Amino acid sequence: MKSVCIPRLCAALLAVFAIASASAETTSFRCKNDLVNLGESKASVLQKCGEPVVKDTFCKPIEPAVTASSPNSTVINVNACQNVDDWTYNPGRGQFMTSLQFEAGKLTTIKYGDRVK
Numbered sequence: 394m395k396s397v398c399i400p401r402l403c404a405a406l407l408a409v410f411a412i413a414s415a416s417a418e419t420t421s422f423r424c425k426n427d428l429v430n431l432g433e434s435k436a437s438v439l440q441k442c443g444e445p446v447v448k449d450t451f452c453k454p455i456e457p458a459v460t461a462s463s464p465n466s467t468v469i470n471v472n473a474c475q476n477v478d479d480w481t482y483n484p485g486r487g488q489f490m491t492s493l494q495f496e497a498g499k500l501t502t503i504k505y506g507d508r509v510k
Contacts, residue, residue: 422491422503424482429493433500435478438493445480445493453477453496477501483509 422429424442452474478495486509494502 419503419505422482422493424484429500429503431500431503435495435498435500438480438495438500442482446483447479447481449479449481451477451479481506485509 420431422442427441429438429441453476454472454474475496480493480495482491482493484491489508490506492502492504492506493500494504
């Protein structure tokens with residue numbers, strides 16, 4: 394059976410795969426001789442992987458709580474956020490830079506970035 398590729402469809406599929414592979418997410422990360430999984434604590438990751446090459450913290454917006462108001466009251470909206478710690482590991486030449494994000498001290502996201510040259 395011969396395979397046929399419609400130019401627009403093939404281009405769209407290639408774009409989707411390129412975007413998906415640019416920052417792929419996963420549920421585990423191998424560092425040194427150990428495996429780190431989502432849900433692990435920062436202490437556990439430090440013990441298994443050592444210090445990251447970069448540590449960053451940012452404030453992730455969270456949905457504001459809905460408050461009831463009466464006709465004679467003033468409503469003040471506070472944009473709350475949760476601190477997220479972002480640790481980047483360089484596993485070595487030919488491997489992918491890896492970003493680990495922690496919320497409330499637990500590993501919530503593992504993202505692979507560019508390949509190390």
